[in-house]
Amino acid sequence: MPWIQIKINTTGAHAEELGDALIEQGAVSVTFQDTHDTPVFEPLPGETRLWGDxxxxxxxxxxxxxREVVAGLQYHPLLGEGFRHKIEQIEDKDWEREWMENFHPMRFGKRLWICPSWRDVPDPNAVNVMLDPGLAFGTGTHPTTALCLAWLxxxxxxxxxxxxxxxxxGILAIAALKLGAAQAIGIDIDPQAIQxxxxxxxxxxxxxRLSLYLPHQQPANLSADVVVANILAGPLRELAPLIRVLxxxxxxxxxxxxxxxxxESVCEAYAEAFILDPVEEKEEWCRITGLRGA
Incomplete structure (x- = not known):
């Protein structure tokens, strides 16, 4: 079954209260992790945690x-409007770091291989992307990433x-560059993803050939021949006016x-500006593609 998680950084004294708030918003489970002892969530070099441990x-x-969960949490006295959080899809066993042992070279489409940076490539003549995802989402193991890689x-x-x-x-942008793109632009709200x-x-x-931006840093009037967005349905609908013009x-x-x-609801948000292809599905997840009309 597919899952989404939200992560909020706080202090140990407030953790249980915020955990209760997440349960009230419909979380099926809540986990507390010490940021000092958990490598998955270490801050970037030189980065200072704004809240706690x-x-x-x-x-x-x-x-x-x-979006509704976040809206509900904003009324909590420990959070407030615009509180810092991170929402992401869950990759298999990522939370246990088992991917480092189970992450093997994988082929997508006819030419492309995604290879862990610590393993040998199976085909030196293929288009090989050497990857260490670090703290960011995207190894190719999740169906949504696999769908995007095959499309590219x-x-x-x-x-x-x-x-x-x-x-x-950076897996999709880097794959595009290795597949022949002249330039790529990566945008993410998470500084760890940029790193x-x-x-x-x-x-x-x-x-x-790769330019990277946080949203408030990106140049105005960006446009490209190809735009790929592997995020979540809610943001894709909400951000459709921004994404449609790229x-x-x-x-x-x-x-x-x-x-x-x-x-269907995501297609409706883009159908007016794009000629959409049939939806492609993989393990409960799907990919929507199309061409922008003149």
Missing amino acids: TDVIGLFDAETEM DGLDLEGKTVIDFGCGS ASRDNAQRNGVDD PKNGGHLGLSGILASQA
């Missing part, structure tokens, strides 16, 4: 409308510009992070 993590069914492999990216909206580990993307771009020798006329759009049951 405990991460409160609420696990929700992936059908949950997380099937496009003619030679000389094109690609925007990866919600870049995570992971930068590190992986350097590892793959494409950092000179592809050039005739440009490609790929959306994922969407449950099959959510596909």
Whole structure:
């Protein structure tokens, strides 16, 4: 069953109270993790935690409308409007760091391989992306990432510009560059994702062609031949006015992070501006693609 989690950083004294608040909002479980003892959630080098030493993590069914959960939490006296949080899909066993042992080279489409940076590549003549996701989402093990990688492999990216909206580990932007794109732009709300993307771009020798931005830093009037956004259904609907204008006329759009049951509502948010393809499904998740009309 697919899941989504929300993470809130706080102090040990407030953790239980916030855990109760997450349960009230519908979390099926709540986990407390000491940020000093858990490598998965260590801050970036030089980064200072704004709050405290405990991460409160609420696990929700992936059908949950997380925008409503966040809206409800904003009324909590320990949080307030605009409180810091992180929402992400759950990759298999990622929370136990078992992916480091189970993460093997994987093929997507006809040409593309995603290879852990600590393993040998199976085919030196293939298009190989060497990846260490670090603290960010995106290894290729999650169906949504796999759907996006296979789609990119099937496009003619030679000389094109690609925007990866919600870049995570940088896996999609870097794959696009290795597949022939001239330039890529990665955008993410999480500084850890920007760091992971930068590190992986350097590892793959494409950092000179990848520009990375937090949302408030991105240039105005961005556009690209190909735009891919592997986030979640709620943000894809909410941010549709921003995402719809990123592809050039005739440009490609790929959306994922969407449950099959959510596909229709996401399609409706983009149908006016795009000629949409049939929805592609994989293990309860799906991908929506299309061309922007003139």
